[in-house]
Amino acid sequence: MDKLTAEEIYYTMALGRKFEYAAKEHYMTGEISGFLHLDIGQEALSVAAMKAFDHGDVFTTYREHIMAIARGIEPKAVMAELFGKKTGVSEGRGGSMHLFDPSHFFYGGDAIVGGHLPNAVGCAYARKFQESEHGVMAVFGDGATNGGAFFESLNIASAWKLPILFLCENNRYAIGTEITRVAPFLEQAKKAEPYMPTMEVDGNDAVAVYEAIKEAQAYIQKGHGPLFIEAFTYRWEGHSMSDPGSYRSPEEIEIWKRRDPIERMKTVLKERYGVSDAQIEALDQKAQTAVDEAVAFASESPEPEVSELFEHLFVEEVTHG
Amino acid sequence: MAEMLYREALNRAIDECMAADPNVVMLGEDVGLYGGSYRVSEGLVSKYGEKRLIDTPIAELSIVGNAIGMAIGGLRPIAEIMTANFSLLAFDQIINHMAKYRYMSAGKLTLPMVVRFPQGVSKQLAAQHSESYEQMLSAVPGIRVFAAGDPNYAYHALKKAILMDDPVVFIEHELLYNKKGEVDLDAEVDPFKARIVKEGEDLTIVSYLKMVDDVMAAVPEIEKQTGKSCEVIDLQSLNPFDTGTLKASIEKTGRLVVVEEDHKMGGYGAQVVSWAAESLFYALDAAPLRIAGENVPIPYNRKLELASIPTPDKIAAKIIEWGANNGL
Ligand SMILES: Cc1ncc(C[n+]2csc(CCOP(=O)(O)OP(=O)(O)O)c2C)c(N)n1
Numbered sequence: 135m136d137k138l139t140a141e142e143i144y145y146t147m148a149l150g151r152k153f154e155y156a157a158k159e160h161y162m163t164g165e166i167s168g169f170l171h172l173d174i175g176q177e178a179l180s181v182a183a184m185k186a187f188d189h190g191d192v193f194t195t196y197r198e199h200i201m202a203i204a205r206g207i208e209p210k211a212v213m214a215e216l217f218g219k220k221t222g223v224s225e226g227r228g229g230s231m232h233l234f235d236p237s238h239f240f241y242g243g244d245a246i247v248g249g250h251l252p253n254a255v256g257c258a259y260a261r262k263f264q265e266s267e268h269g270v271m272a273v274f275g276d277g278a279t280n281g282g283a284f285f286e287s288l289n290i291a292s293a294w295k296l297p298i299l300f301l302c303e304n305n306r307y308a309i310g311t312e313i314t315r316v317a318p319f320l321e322q323a324k325k326a327e328p329y330m331p332t333m334e335v336d337g338n339d340a341v342a343v344y345e346a347i348k349e350a351q352a353y354i355q356k357g358h359g360p361l362f363i364e365a366f367t368y369r370w371e372g373h374s375m376s377d378p379g380s381y382r383s384p385e386e387i388e389i390w391k392r393r394d395p396i397e398r399m400k401t402v403l404k405e406r407y408g409v410s411d412a413q414i415e416a417l418d419q420k421a422q423t424a425v426d427e428a429v430a431f432a433s434e435s436p437e438p439e440v441s442e443l444f445e446h447l448f449v450e451e452v453t454h455g
Numbered sequence: 456m457a458e459m460l461y462r463e464a465l466n467r468a469i470d471e472c473m474a475a476d477p478n479v480v481m482l483g484e485d486v487g488l489y490g491g492s493y494r495v496s497e498g499l500v501s502k503y504g505e506k507r508l509i510d511t512p513i514a515e516l517s518i519v520g521n522a523i524g525m526a527i528g529g530l531r532p533i534a535e536i537m538t539a540n541f542s543l544l545a546f547d548q549i550i551n552h553m554a555k556y557r558y559m560s561a562g563k564l565t566l567p568m569v570v571r572f573p574q575g576v577s578k579q580l581a582a583q584h585s586e587s588y589e590q591m592l593s594a595v596p597g598i599r600v601f602a603a604g605d606p607n608y609a610y611h612a613l614k615k616a617i618l619m620d621d622p623v624v625f626i627e628h629e630l631l632y633n634k635k636g637e638v639d640l641d642a643e644v645d646p647f648k649a650r651i652v653k654e655g656e657d658l659t660i661v662s663y664l665k666m667v668d669d670v671m672a673a674v675p676e677i678e679k680q681t682g683k684s685c686e687v688i689d690l691q692s693l694n695p696f697d698t699g700t701l702k703a704s705i706e707k708t709g710r711l712v713v714v715e716e717d718h719k720m721g722g723y724g725a726q727v728v729s730w731a732a733e734s735l736f737y738a739l740d741a742a743p744l745r746i747a748g749e750n751v752p753i754p755y756n757r758k759l760e761l762a763s764i765p766t767p768d769k770i771a772a773k774i775i776e777w778g779a780n781n782g783l
């Protein structure tokens with residue numbers, strides 16, 4: 135990883151965390167509503183994976199604000215979507231869980247657990263069909279690995295040697311259910327072993343995530359078929375804003391807070407790339423400004439009009455019949 | 456009489472059934488240690504243990520599929536699906552298996568089980584977390600479909616559903632869990648009967664789930680503007696539905712309005728109106744009115760979300776306008 139990339143990743147992680155805290159704050163005031171799933175604590179994974187996977191399509195879940203931003207969608211357009219505004223990336227129709235932007239090959243927000251995996255496999259088929267150098271990355275939680283769609287996807291992707299990277303974000307919990315209570319082991323990559331090569335990575339180490347995804351991207355681009363990466367991480371906040379989170383001990387949360395991915399990346403910047411404290415401070419400042427601007431933009435933007443309710447349902451309007 | 460929240464009424468029904476019959480089990484995502492996303496099973500795992508309050512992985516097909524197997528094996532399972540939209544993953548089990556095993560086996564198989572889920576528009580949960588499926592499920596022969604509109608029915612009908620030997624889909628509404636109401640614990644409630652929420656003379660308004668409350672909120676304005684009185688009926692059981700209560704009401708009022716939250720195309724109310732047109736044509740003084748959700752996925756933005764479903768204001772306005780055009 136070169137210095138520029140390292141700084142870019144750090145900056146986006148810092149931006150992501152500030153973005154999430156701002157979203158939390160504006161959820162409290164009621165400007166953001168519905169289900170809001172924060173990614174705080176998982177920034178290394180979300181950012182480094184998106185930055186590394188620069189040749190392909192990304193399919194992911196409802197916990198996707200930071201990924202969307204890291205993928206290149208403007209923080210303003212993401213925040214405006216959370217505010218339900220016309221200027222949001224989904225024009226206020228989708229909200230926090232449904233951020234889509236094909237111009238960035240980002241099919242962000244599917245909120246049916248595991249439901250996007252067959253879609254990612256289908257897209258990988260299309261890319262292979264087109265002999266494209268694009269592959270597909272499917273991101274999902276530990277909880278998604280217990281559903282039928284997951285196993286069907288592993289099977290089809292490997293049977294047809296599709297260019298797809300399965301990236302499992304194992305944060306140990308699916309809402310209140312610890313993965314080991316409903317699966318026979320902690321490492322979900324074991325489920326993929328019969329089908330494809332698997333790798334394990336520390337999801338709180340941005341450099342490690344970046345390198346693993348780069349390697350995986352090259353592998354699937356060569357037509358070897360699918361690959362599975364499992365990244366271990368932890369969400370600091372509840373599952374969503376409506377989750378009291380009482381199923382996790384304060385000690386456990388504390389242990390993971392000490393593995394803060396942003397602090398780790400800061401150390402990397404300083405020790406490996408000789409970035410000064412002042413330079414880091416400047417990056418933090420820039421990130422804060424971007425978030426402040428996103429919030430201002432979101433709150434000043436207009437809402438969609440009721441007359442637009444039926445817009446975007448079909449490509450072709452049918453007025454007869 | 457006891458005053459309780461809707462979710463407490465459901466909890467109490469399950470609790471009493473579990474206490475009475477060791478074969479009653481409950482399975483679903485986060486139903487055990489977490490106490491259920493909407494706290495319906497709160498406290499039950501400490502009473503009955505993890506063997507009977509079964510936390511499942513995120514695998515809806517298996518939640519219902521396993522419940523069917525448990526029922527075949529002699530248990531009385533209650534399967535909880537976290538939100539209606541996820542029940543779609545279990546529709547194969549519900550429709551191909553649960554609804555048909557008894558009939559296909561000439562009555563040799565019996566499935567004493569309940570599939571429960573909350574549905575409907577809550578607040579800005581967007582298109583994949585806001586839908587209603589009573590119309591699809593009521594179209595399947597072999598399933599009883601109940602829709603609980605208040606704590607009293609929630610308590611009694613869920614108990615009956617658990618004790619019943621036929622499979623029941625038990626529908627709840629996300630916005631009703633914190634609704635408070637009187638529960639008559641000793642009453643004998645027939646879960647298949649509709650409830651007359653308010654008596655009236657001139658117009659029958661039929662609804663179910665949360666729309667009953669919205670209709671009741673609209674009634675004062677309708678009565679003020681039209682000078683007529685409304686009879687409001689909560690259907691409660693959707694398949695079968697209580698044609699006797701409906702018939703008596705429509706014969707009295709001569710007018711029928713059906714209010715539902717689901718999309719109008721193919722919506723449940725079409726069934727009620729078609730039944731009335733077929734069997735009560737001469738009792739009707741005017742064409743019936745259907746008020747339903749728009750044919751659009753539920754959007755996130757609050758303004759659009761409310762535009763996509765009936766609200767008390769819209770219900771009142773539509774009924775007043777319809778009344779004016781139809782000699783009410
Ligand atoms: C099919 C389906 N079932 C249930 C849910 C409710 N639900 C939303 S997120 C979630 C937990 C998912 O956990 P995981 O996959 O580990 O992702 P994480 O939230 O930890 O990022 C559940 C059960 C859903 N959205 N879709």
Ligand SMILES: [Mg+2]
Nearest residue numbers: 275276307308
């Ligand atoms: Mg998880």
